[in-house]
Amino acid sequence: MNRLKLLCAALAASLTLPSCIENDLPYPVVVCAIESIAAEGLAGDPAIDASARRVTLPLLETTDIREVRITEATITEGAEASLAIVGSHDLRLPLAVTLSRYQDYAWTIEASQTIERRFAVAGQIGATVWDEADRTARAYVGTDELTSVEVLALKLGPAGITRMSCADVPDLNESNLSALHDFTTPRRVDVTYHGRTESWYLTVEYTDLKVDWSRIDAWSHSAWLYAQGQSDAQPGFRYREEGAEEWIEVDAAAIAVDGGSFSTQIRGLRPQTRYEAVASSDADLTEVRSFTTEAALPLPNGGFEEWSKPGKIVYPYLSDDDAFWDSGNKGSATVGETICEGDADVRPGSSGTRSARLTSKFASVLGIGKFAAGNIFIGTYAETVGTNGKVNFGRPFAAHPVALRGWLKYTQGKIDRIDKQPPGQTLTTDDYDQGSIYVALGTWTAAAYGGTDQSPVQIYTKDQSTFFDKNAPDVLAFGELVLTESVDGWTQFTIPIEWRRTDAVPTHLMIVCSASRWGDYFTGSTANRMSLDDFELIYDYGDL
Structure with missing residues (x-):
């Protein structure tokens, strides 16, 4: 009996033992992302902002935002979505979707749509004031006689699918706008498209203002002047350096007119100099407006002269400071390889003695490793995680260059290392690798992009959702050169920088140069080489 009790106790202990063992093995971290997406009725390519986990679909104005049809969507392999992404969705509000594998990642899919609307009247002063939320449009004129206003243009919905009507005109269109002339009170216009009707209210008001400034955006060598005046008057601008006696008149052909608004760009200005400007509408003048051009900041170590090797690693600078x-x-360097170094081969006519040489390699130990693209970039290498790397792009910079100019040589080879495929491509060993140089300016923050205050945009090669997106909302300007064939001798290049806005000031600059364009995916050619010398930022459009 005692032996039986002991056996039962031992059996009970063996059955309860597993419940006392905890699984302390952590789940692997797999960042889930929407990698690609397609939809009907788009005005451009979808923008995938991996850092914000947001997809923006730019809709044509004729697309029904309440029924946006998503036709394709690719998410991280092995991940599951909380709802079917492919299908029709009402995107008046962002669509929330959670992607899950070992962890959950909340994404949003939203739509951006601009419906071009116009309301212009004869003798209008300034631009029409629109309130999309309240559906109102307000135009100003220089007379208080509002019973016989001539409407020059009216468009309140998507082109080709909109029907307009008002109390006394059941079918309002371009041929009978003259019937809409009495604006002693706001006029209601019913607008129907996609089977739904909304009411807009149009107002015309008197103003004694003849001409006024909107704003001035001053860069280092140019400035954009924006003003408003009477639509049927002759607009004009004049400017001069502060203290000068003579005014410089802007040629009428260089002035862009949009109803009662007009603007121009003046070039050939001097950096850090104070100027004065006046806007005119016929004989009416604004007050004198002063502005100061900004500094034309140089590009530090643009000649790639400064190198150091305090240990086994080559750095493109003399010290951390x-x-x-x-x-x-x-x-x-973890496997004893150097993919970027200074070189005594400089471009003809250079005043320097060093250039940068980028070499793509298969960095390995005993044949185990990964493809490493030769690269140099503005920013800092953060850390190595296993066989992946984290780099932080960007440095503080507040100026408006219009181009990046420099010198290069480039040797191109066929792809001989393929790890991952770039989205939308299927590269093979029959394809040639490509080199790339791109420049971007923006208002990135470390909080949003994972880097540091100095270098805010963090790229983690293990996580494609962190890869740089030129269409992200914080990118103010961008330019790129893609090298699709070898460049045997030193050759000068110029990359124009396209700015999205003239009034925004960037906080950071990034330049990224890679001997292998798809290096982030560990795919490329070990034959690729790139030499770089004498980079400079161009600020004067006259130098292009």
């Missing part, structure tokens, strides 16, 4: 550029050498 003056670091502006960096490379992937910290990562490749």
Whole structure:
């Protein structure tokens, strides 16, 4: 009996033992992302902002935002979505979707749509004031006689699918706008499209203002002048350096007119100089408006003259205190490789003695490793995580260059290393690798992009959702050169920088140069080489 009790106790203990063992093994971290998406009725390419986990679909104005049809969507392999992304969705509000594998990642899919609306009247002063939320449009004129206003243009819905009507005109269109002339009180216009009707209210009001400034956006060598005046008057601008006696008149052909608004760009200005400007509408003048041009900031170590090697790693700077550029050498050095270094081969006519040489390699130990693209970039290499790297792009910079100019040589080879495929592409060993240089200016923050205050945009090669997106909302300007064939001798290049706005001031600058364009995906050619020398930022459009 005692033996039986002991056996039962032992059996009970063995059955309860597993419940006392905790699984302390952590789940792997797999960041889930929407990698690609397609939809009907788009005005351009979808923008995937991996840092904000947001997809923006730019809709044509004729697309029904309440029934946006998403036709394709690719998410991280192995992940599951909380709802079917492919299908029709009402995107008046962002669509929330959670992607899950071992962890949950909340994404949103939203739509951006601009419906071009116009309301212009004869003798209008300034631009029409629109309130989309309240559906009102207000125009100003220089007379208080509002019973016989001539409407010059009216468009309140998407082109080709909109029907307009008002109390005394059941079918309001371009041929009978003259019937809409009495604006002693606001006029209601019913607008129907996509089977739904909304009411807009149009107002015309008197103003004694003849001409006024809207704003001035001053860069280092140019300035944009914006003003408003009477639509049927002759607009004009004049400017001069402060203290000068003579005014410089802007040629009428250089003035853009949009109803009662007009603008121009003046070029050939001097950096950090104070100027005066006046806007005119016929004989009426604004007050004198002063503005100061900004500094034309130089590009630190643009000649790639400064190099150091305090240990086994080559750095494109002399010390941490003056670091502006960096490379992937910290990562490749873990297996004894250098993919970026100074070189005595400089471009003809250079005043310097060094250039940058980028070499793509298969960085490995005993045949185990990954492809490493030769690269140099503005920012800092953050850390190596396993066989992946984290780099932080960007440095503080508040200026408006219009181009990046420099010198390069480039050797191109066929792809011989393929790890991951770039979205939308299927690269093979029959394809040639490509080199790339791109420049971007923006208002990125470390909080939004994972880097530091100095270098805010963090790229983690293990997580494609962190890869740089030129269409992200914080990108103010961008330019890129893609090299699709070898460049045998030193050749000068110029990359124009396209600005989205003239009034925004960037906080950071990034330049990224890679001997292998798809290096982030560990795909490319070990034959690729790129040499770079004498980079400079161009600020004067006259120098292009």
